[in-house]
Amino acid sequence: MEKDIYNVIGKNIKKFRIIKGFKQHDLASKLYLSDSFIAKLESKTRQTISIDTLEQIAKVLDVDITEFFKNND
Secondary structure, eight states: OOOOHHHHHHHHHHHHHHHHTOOHHHHHHHHTOOHHHHHHHHSSSOOOOOHHHHHHHHHHHTOOGGGGGOOOO
16 A cells, blocks of 8 residues: 555654654754644644755755655555
């Protein structure tokens, strides 16, 4: 079964955030975003995200943006 791209992105953001040692609040603060936006991104809800915001998250987490699209299940 094909995974929803938003769930794949959210799962990968969470993975790299944890690797970096950030709490959701830490990531949200660095990006000037709300804690609830980060929480929604990482949850099973279908939170949309712009490419610009995704690129900013990638920079803060020090990963290539393409890593967010990999479905490693």
